[in-house]
Amino acid sequence: MNHDHGMGGMAPATQSTNGTSGMHHHGMMMMMHMTFFWGKNAEILFPGWPGSRAWMYGLALILIFVLAFLVEWLSHSNHLIKRGSSNVSAGLLQTFLHAIRVALAYLVMLAVMSFNVGVFLMAVAGHTLGFLLFGSTMFKKNTEVLSYEKTSDLPPMSC
Template sequence: MENMNHDHMHGMNNQSSGGMMHRHRMMMHMTFFWGKNAEILFSGWPGTRTGMYVLALIVVFLLAFMVEWISHSQLIKPGSTRHVAAGLVQTLLHALRVGLAYLVMLAIMSFNGGVFLAAVAGHALGFLLFGSRVFKKSSAPVPGKTSDLPPMSC
């Protein structure tokens, strides 16, 4: 029993095939690497298929993009008299933003260079569209208010 737990802790998988035991060691990278053979967020995903790796990069990009959208959104109308409702919406948005940001962070911890670039690109495009002055309307905003949520801090 002790050997099985020891093997499990080191990422060893025993698979029986025709009465023979095969051991496969999962490689966990601790430095950045390039390539499509990575595990991102879930065990065995995206696997070794190029299409699934591209899908994983798109998912990471969209997660990072959504973090920026939520960070710079103004879904609560200024001067809202429903403080409890506004507070609940604000709390929900905060929880969603933090959850998505953690998913992006965990994806980056795969140490895959493509995943890192997809996350940075998602944050950059999201900020360009929602946080920068490039696409801002010329209407006068409420003084001191830039979004429904306070800025993220580490």
């Protein structure tokens, strides 16, 4: 009789007093933070990545920043689809760009779910700089934004 309750042979999670949760898996204890924490010893997106090296953690933070920045660029770009394109090709390109934007946004969200403060700050910074450069009126030639003006090839994110 199987008593693992659908957890694939893994014991149930245990909660500690320092905000971490652990799962026993084949004799190894895997720690997972459940509260915000500072530090380079984080696990972001993939098991064992970025590891315990400071330069790998820095690289991971840069990657998160770039992903968030790209989400904003895709959200506010209005030059990717050429005027005069057929409806079919324009629709397929819009759909492809939407899929890329959603995938990148979910990767940023999953990285933030590592509960690492550095990752959170870099995601916010990437979204902020991306919006400043591509979404705000600061760098637009005409500072008066008309309500009927098309500001993006893609519909707004509605997460």
